[in-house]
Amino acid sequence: MSWLSDDALSRLRSAASAPDLSGTRYRLLGEIGRGGMSTVFLAEDPSLGRRVALKVLDVPDETGDLAARLGREARILARLEHPGIAPVHEVGRLPDGRVYYAMKFVSGPRLDAYAASSATLAERLRLFQRILEAVAFAHDRGVLHRDLKPENIMVGPFGEVLVMDWGLAKQLEAPADPLADLPASRGHTGHGAVLGTPGYMAPEQARGEVASLDVRTDVFALGAVLLHLLGGRTPAPLLAICRKAMADAPAERYPSALALHADVDRYLDGRRVEAYPEGPGRKAARLYARHRIAFWLIVTYLVVRGSLLFFGGR
DSSP: OOOOOHHHHHHHHHHHHOOOOTTSSOEEEEEEEEOSSEEEEEEEETTTTEEEEEEEEOSOOSSSHHHHHHHHHHHHHHHOOOTTBOOEEEEEEOTTSOEEEEEEOOOSOBHHHHTTSOOOHHHHHHHHHHHHHHHHHHHHTTEEOSOOOGGGEEEOTTSOEEEOOOTTOEESSSSOOTTTTOOOSSOBOSSSBOOSOTTTSOHHHHTTOGGGOOHHHHHHHHHHHHHHHHOSSOOHHHHHHHHHHTOSSGGGSOSSHHHHHHHHHHHHHTOOOTTSOOOHHHHHHHHHHHTHHHHHHHHHHHHHHHHHHHHHTO
16 A cells, blocks of 8 residues: 655645636636635636636535625625725636635735845835735725735735735624624634734734724734834834834724824834834934934035134134
């Protein structure tokens, strides 16, 4: 009797779960990744000559709730037309009855891989601001992400950022949605489903207080994303920004993703960061860093003028 290697077993599992795309417009190219209830495949749309990502439900769904959730995710994405959010092209059903949706295929590393690169601090902060802009757009459309983390953010080859995986998204100020808070293998409390990722969930989210979640819940996760993106030694003003975004009490956090964006902008421009109280020494250092060239031009002018006056008077 011969035993199969782990690689061979992995290939067999992938082949067994490969979707039958007959009857669709797509040709299967391979598997991209797996999640809690679905798998994402790379496919080609021959009619348009482009590659797409297919998100396919791959767990038993006797009640149809999970299929409805996947369809709901696709509809939410269809409303969020923003350069930082991958667009949905189509929703459909495979011959075996499984629901899928096709979306833009994004090539490039995830944010956690990008964080390990040699990008400068300023480049990382500018990239983080593009994440904030995408999330702020979703908030403006009344949608919370609820699972923001480096693994759910892609960085394209030209520095573009796409916020992915809106499967746990919640609509704010909308009629009650029975699918919005279905438990998803991450635990359950007496208040509601605990949906999200430990380390990136705000305290109220971890407690399952579904009714109290608002944009500041995503702000907490964004603070954790920034902390991860910075890595290692972090300048004190940026650490203060992270701490404010990740405050235990929602009222103590930034009130919006755009407010967080503004404080990061202040840091990049050499202005005072609102989250970081500074004394005279820190203020002087910040002003010097911001106006270093002007400072040395003035010093040089004063030295030259003083020398001319001194030697001219002799």
